[in-house]
Amino acid sequence: MKLNSIFENAPELEIQGLMSDSRKRRPNSIFFCVKGMMNDGHRFIDQAIKNGAVCIVYSDPIETMDPTVTYVRVKDVLTAYNQIANLFYDRPSDKLVLFGVTGTNGKSSVASLIKNILNDSIPTGYVGTISIEYGNVKLPPLLTTPEIDDLHGVLHDMVDAGMKACALEVSSIGLEQRRVDTIDFDVAIFTNLTHDHLDYHGTMENYFAAKKSFFDKIKPSAFAVTNSDDPYGLAIVEDTKGKVITYGIKNPADYQAVDIQILRNGTIFTLKCFDEEYRVETNLVATFNIYNLLAAIAALHSKGLAMESILPKLNRFEQIEGRMERIDEGQPYNVIVDFAHTPDGIMQVMEYGARITPKENRIIAVFGSAGKRDIKKRPIFGEIADKYCDMIILTEDDPRDERVYDIAQEIASGIKKTNYIIIESRFDAIRQAIEMANENDTILILGKGDEIFMYGEFGREPYLGDHRVAREMIRKYYLNKGENIDETE
Numbered sequence: 001m002k003l004n005s006i007f008e009n010a011p012e013l014e015i016q017g018l019m020s021d022s023r024k025r026r027p028n029s030i031f032f033c034v035k036g037m038m039n040d041g042h043r044f045i046d047q048a049i050k051n052g053a054v055c056i057v058y059s060d061p062i063e064t065m066d067p068t069v070t071y072v073r074v075k076d077v078l079t080a081y082n083q084i085a086n087l088f089y090d091r092p093s094d095k096l097v098l099f100g101v102t103g104t105n106g107k108s109s110v111a112s113l114i115k116n117i118l119n120d121s122i123p124t125g126y127v128g129t130i131s132i133e134y135g136n137v138k139l140p141p142l143l144t145t146p147e148i149d150d151l152h153g154v155l156h157d158m159v160d161a162g163m164k165a166c167a168l169e170v171s172s173i174g175l176e177q178r179r180v181d182t183i184d185f186d187v188a189i190f191t192n193l194t195h196d197h198l199d200y201h202g203t204m205e206n207y208f209a210a211k212k213s214f215f216d217k218i219k220p221s222a223f224a225v226t227n228s229d230d231p232y233g234l235a236i237v238e239d240t241k242g243k244v245i246t247y248g249i250k251n252p253a254d255y256q257a258v259d260i261q262i263l264r265n266g267t268i269f270t271l272k273c274f275d276e277e278y279r280v281e282t283n284l285v286a287t288f289n290i291y292n293l294l295a296a297i298a299a300l301h302s303k304g305l306a307m308e309s310i311l312p313k314l315n316r317f318e319q320i321e322g323r324m325e326r327i328d329e330g331q332p333y334n335v336i337v338d339f340a341h342t343p344d345g346i347m348q349v350m351e352y353g354a355r356i357t358p359k360e361n362r363i364i365a366v367f368g369s370a371g372k373r374d375i376k377k378r379p380i381f382g383e384i385a386d387k388y389c390d391m392i393i394l395t396e397d398d399p400r401d402e403r404v405y406d407i408a409q410e411i412a413s414g415i416k417k418t419n420y421i422i423i424e425s426r427f428d429a430i431r432q433a434i435e436m437a438n439e440n441d442t443i444l445i446l447g448k449g450d451e452i453f454m455y456g457e458f459g460r461e462p463y464l465g466d467h468r469v470a471r472e473m474i475r476k477y478y479l480n481k482g483e484n485i486d487e488t489e
Contacts, residue, residue: 001088003030003055007072013054018085018149027052032081033059036177041077057081078148078178085152086182092155093184097122097165099299100180102172102214103191103227105345106292107144110191111167112320113296117313118165121305125158127151128169129339130320130450134158145174151183172210180214187299188218188242189225191291193232194344208232215240223302225295228253245302247294249287255298257290264356266315271297278307282314286324286352288345322449324349325467329474334442335434337466339449341370341397343380346446350388357442362390364433367446368397368426369407371455378407382414389444391436392420395429397447398455426454427469434473445470 003013017029022044031053033041041048042060049056055070056062059077074080086093101110108129115126115133125134127146132139132154142150145168158166170180170188193208211232215224216239224240227233228248237244246253249260257280260269267285271278271294284293297310319325327335334356340346346367353363365385369378385392392415394408404424412420423429426448433443445466448454454463464472 003070006030006084006087007055007070010055010070010072013070015055015088017052018081018088019048019051019053020081020147020149022048022051022053025051029053030055030057030084032057032077034077034081057084078181081148082178082181085148089152089156090159091184092152092159093182095159096125096155096163097187097303098183098185099165099167099187099189099303100170100183100185100214101128101167101189101191101295102170102175102211103189104194104342105340105348106191106288106295107169107171108339109289109292109320109323110189110295110299111169112323113292113317114167114299116317117296117300117310118167118305120313121309122164123162125161125163125166126168127154127166130322134163134166135161137161143174144169144171145179148179148181151179155183170214172207175214176210181217185218185222187223187225187303188215188240189295189299190215190227190230190233190236191295192227192230192344193236194342208236212236212239215242218242223299225298225302227291227295229291243302245298247291247298249290249294255294255301257294260287260290262287262290262352262355273301273307276307278311280311280314283317284314284324286348286355288348288352289324322451322465322467324352325450327467327470327474329471329478331437331474331478332439333437334440335437335445335470335474336442337445337449337470339451340446343377343384346381347384347388349444349446350384353442353444354388358440361438361440361442363388363442363444364391364393364437365389365444365446366393366395366426366429366433367444368395368399368404369411369447370398371400371402371407373398375410378410379414382411383416384414385411385420386415386418389418391433392418393429393433394420394422395426396424396454397426399457400455401457426463426466430466430469431473431477434470434477443470 001015003010017026019026020032020034031048101107115124118124129144220241222242224237224242225245226237228246228251247255256272257269266283271280325337338349340349396404408422448466452465453460
């Protein structure tokens with residue numbers, strides 16, 4: 001793309017890339033001076049030029065200018081960044097049926113369900129916390145909602161690969177930082193809103209406002225799919241221009257699950273959809289997963305996918321790594337790995353654990369809480385585990401530069417009656433849970449899911465992932481067929 005096709009009176013330079021991180025090497029690029037919570041891009045213009053920027057888009061006065069570089073002053077750098085990224089990548093979201101999923105919990109599950117159900121009908125991609133997937137491509141995740149340039153680039157690659165639809169996780173921080181301003185959504189989905197990210201947003205009111213902005217901005221032809229059972233579910237769509245579609249279990253909804261039977265390895269329920277009823281059999285378990293499934297069904301059916309195309313696929317979902325993943329190596333006790341890292345998410349998983357565990361058996365939980373993140377929820381974690389568990393093992397979970405022991409003590413302040421121990425190494429904590437489990441006990445390993453990294457004092461460090469550690473420990477300590485395990489494989 002030529003620079004003079006973007007800005008009037010600019011030289012006829014070929015632009016090969018966009019960037020807002022001055023540390024990245026991108027020759028012949030445009031650098032956007034984005035202001036963040038900690039840093040201001042205006043401070044890093046010289047570094048950006050050294051790394052290939054030939055044009056600087058800025059809003060604040062600049063004292064000195066490089067005569068070999070083009071400078072463009074705008075009122076709002078983020079607006080310009082979004083608009084130019086959309087043009088640079090040839091408006092990729094306009095060419096996709098785009099499903100955006102937001103909420104505290106369930107984003108990954110709902111987006112993955114949409115991708116898996118729809119992909120048999122039209123080629124569908126996925127972008128979120130688990131990975132980036134389209135066609136035969138599977139890439140490591142970036143952010144839950146990638147940065148502006150990365151997101152448009154990924155969607156462009158999907159279009160080039162023949163994708164016709166995409167399910168995208170939309171985080172509150174992504175919304176607050178305006179990463180999806182020029183993304184054209186066809187369906188916006190709300191899962192729920194509970195305590196999370198208050199270290200960033202400050203209050204639940206601010207957190208809600210960030211989520212609500214997603215629905216306020218969708219086009220009139222789009223669908224706003226919302227959870228009628230959530231306290232915020234109707235309020236979040238009250239100003240939307242899109243067509244509101246509801247789903248739920250407790251309250252009447254356009255898509256409602258009734259007569260629910262939750263079994264150990266699946267769920268059966270009746271789906272009431274406007275004036276129709278359908279029998280649903282799924283291999284998904286736990287009440288919160290029924291909400292996730294309802295959200296996916298409502299989104300797809302509203303967008304035109306026939307119920308006859310949806311229902312047969314609901315009983316053959318592959319396990320999503322790290323999301324209510326049942327670890328089965330032949331052991332006589334339950335082991336479940338889940339990404340739950342919010343009070344509501346942990347409570348939902350523990351409720352399911354209580355449902356499948358005989359009263360005479362134990363629920364053993366392994367979890368921690370992230371360092372430098374929302375410390376108010378730590379004692380709440382302890383209170384929830386105290387209610388549902390018989391043994392609690394507190395451990396590391398992205399401690400960053402906080403002491404794992406100190407974080408664990410803050411969680412333990414909410415524990416009043418249940419026995420607990422602190423094992424700082426997550427690897428050893430999972431091993432301890434496996435070693436102490438008896439027949440028909442349930443082990444819940446929460447917080448990291450399939451993540452193969454741990455944020456420590458010196459940044460991102462390798463980690464096997466809870467699902468892999470659990471499997472290896474069962475093989476070694478129960479089945480006795482594992483060999484030595486390398487924690488940093």
